[in-house]
Amino acid sequence: MRILLVEDTRDVGEAIIGRLSRIGHAVDWEVDGAAGMEVLSRTSYDLVILDVMLPGLDGFSLLAQLRARGSTTPVLILTARSRVEDRVDALDIGADDYLVKPFDFRELEARVRALIRRNGGEATNLLRCGDISIDRLTRMVRVGDCEVHLKRRELTLLEILSSRPGRVFGKDELLDRMFGHDEAPGPNAVELYIGRLRRKIEGARAQIVTVRGFGYQMVIDGPA
Amino acid sequence: MARREPSLFVRLFALMSLVLVFGAAVLMTAAWYSARQAADEAYDRLLLGAAYQIADAIQVQEGEPEIALPVSAFELLALSDRDRIFYRVLDPAGRTMTGYESLADPAAAEASPDKALVENATFDGEVVRVARVSRRFDDPQMRGDAVVIVAQTVEARQALARDLTFRSFILVGVMGAIAIGGTIFAVRRALAPISRLEAAIRQRDPLDLTLVSVSTPRELAPFVAEINGFIERLRARVELMQQFIADAAHQLRTPLAALEGQVDLLANDQVTPEGRKHLDRIRVRTGQLSRLANQLLSHAMVAHRERAVAGSPVDLAELTRRALDDAIPDTLERDILVTLHAPPAPLIVSGDPVNLAEAIKNIVDNALRHGAPSRITVRLSRRQDMAVVEVEDDGPGIAPAQWARVVQRFGAPSADGKGSGLGLSITAEVAAAHGGGLSFVAKGAVGFVVVLSLAIQGREFA
Secondary structure, rough: OOEEOOOOHHHHHHHHHHHHHHHOOEEEEEEOOOHHHHHHHOOOOEEEEEEEOOOOOHHHHHHHHHHHHOOOOOEEEOOOOOOOOOOOOOOHHHEEEEEOOOOOOOHHHHHHHHHHHHHOOOOOOEEEOOOOOEEOOOOEEEEOOEEOOOHHHHHHHHHHHOOOOOEEEEHHHHHHHHHHOOOOOOOHHHHHHHHHHHOOOOOOOOEEEEOOOOOEEEEEOOOO | OOOOOOOOOHHHHHHHHHHHHHHHHHHHHHHHHHHHHHHHHHHHHHHHHHHHHHHHHHEEEEEEEEEEEOOOHHHHOOOOOOOOOOEEEEOOOOOOEEEOOOOOOOOOOOOOOOOOOEEEEEEOOEEEEEEEEEEEEEOOEEEEEEEEEEEEEOHHHHHHHHHHHHHHHHHHHHHHHHHHHHHHHHHHHHHHHHHHHHHHOOOOOOOOOOOOOOOHHHHHHHHHHHHHHHHEEEEEHHHHHHHHHHHHHHHHHHHHHHHHHHHHHHOOOOOOHHHHHHHHHHHHHHHHHHHHHHHHHHHHHHHHHHHHHOOEEEEEHHHHHHHHHHOOOOOOOOOOOOEOOOOOOOOHHHHHHHHHHHHEEEHHHHHHHHOOOOEEEEEEEOHHHHHHEEEOOOOOOOOOHHHHOOOOOOOOOOOOOOOOOOOHHHHHHHHOOOOOEEEEEOOOOEEEEEEEEEEEEEHHOO
16 A cells, blocks of 8 residues: 655654565655645645644645635655644644654554555445444444444444345354454464454444354344 | 722711711701791781781870770780780889780880890790880870880790701701712712723633723722733733743753754664663653743643633543553554543533643553553542542552652652652642642552642632
8 A cells, every 4th residue: 555654754764664664565755844745736645644743734724725626645744743722633724643752663553554445435434234233433332222332443343334234244254354464363362352353342233143153243123 | 918998989978977967967057047937027027917916905084194005906916826915004104004014115225215126035934026116195184105015935936947958957857858869879880881991800710811991980090001911911921931931942952852863863873782781871861851840831831821811611521532642652662552531422511621631641651650460440520529540550660658759849859869759740730720629549559649639620620
């Protein structure tokens, strides 16, 4: 995947590129906001990682211009600012996610993976399955009248299973869709996530059923 | 502490009233004097007239004075029906022709026997007004001055004087009432700009740092200028503080991010087992440093915003959702079931969204760090005019003995260095600024609830 990084701090940039190239992404790097905007108008990227305090053009303005042009490229904001004066949230002006510096680089990696996968292009943001509803945009999952906080990978799994209730998904297919090629999930990764997910949607009028020898399916309970 | 001064209105009103009362007293005294004088003049004229008529009635018959008292003279005096009249007529030789012998001639001792006068005297134990006139006879049989003395008690003239005085008093009283009414009106009108200024200052939001722009008379201008000067200095302070926190945030976070990045790069290189051990320590310490810096900055930001940011309507469910997203890292290895139970209707509180999010984040972060092996349940509810956020986890919680300390700044830094001791104190501070509080409930061996309550209208009273 092609990623544009706009970051003016040299060693932070280096470390991000180090981390992301290791998992197989091609990262272009700009240190100036205006130059970043210039590159974005010529080239299309799968993800933009944007610092806020930049020479030339600050990250928020760059994001606003990008969205004004109609671009839907996912943007991850990195900010070192305190919200002492900010009245706007990065999410409110069109960022898809944000991280406050200093951050754990494993967390950055997890967010990048989730953002790239999300852009896979689903038509609707809201997915319903029994009394489970999933808002892809806000990553909000509701079971009955209670909201459940899911980690990004669990959410992906739930989205896959809920998109076609009744269909049996094989273990290999799930592995493929949950993990990138560069990741080496353990042999029990799917079982682990299925287990976690089952616990989190316990009590819903839909459940994950194991089809022995084939895989897993989402089954919606009929009216009692 | 300054002594409490009487109000300007009371002062002005009291002083004006004092002047008015004094003026009224002077006027009334003057009115009484002139009334008495007017009454005297009127009655004296009658008295003298009567005396002259009597004097005219004296005739000389064969060398002897004779008198036939004219009825008209007494009719004149009888106009005042309650007064008594005394008279005495003396012939030029000084013999009493008729009347009261004992009625003394007021001018007896004087050199000029032809004098006409009116004066006060007492007769028969009563206060009387006495008129004395003389008539000169130049008859060859009788020469000299005949004297007529007429006295009258003073009841009627006193009644007239009283009547005139009373009328004057009524006039002075009416004038006084008009003057006092006018004074109240004038003082109120004159003090109106002070009330306007007071209202303008009282109605200001304490967080409003714009200048006072009430039009005031010249006398109040220095006060407004002083207030505005103070506001300007405060605003400069606030801006300086804000700039300082913003700079500190950027200046601290950027190198920390770089440090984390470099450690991350190094961790993926070939490192000797010994080197790996040190690298892990650096990683842990860098993490701690980052967390401490974040909490200190968060604390400064929360304290600053508390005094500088006005409240706005905040949807607590949406805010809690985002706070949970922020507080729970995706890379957390423990599998924790995090659920949020919110009432169906939006729970709107008046507050600062950034500070409230920070408060909730800190509770969740604390639960993740110190408890919660497998479950965190967040419940939002409304209790009367309070919104309540309950964060329950299935960990051991905080020992009751520590409850008072964890809400104090650096009150209870954890021994393992994981906590800075700031987290819950920030939450408690935000709660207090929003008219609420922070409390704890222990649910036996497992289960601990942190209860954050916020006044629905919290920030408006701040």
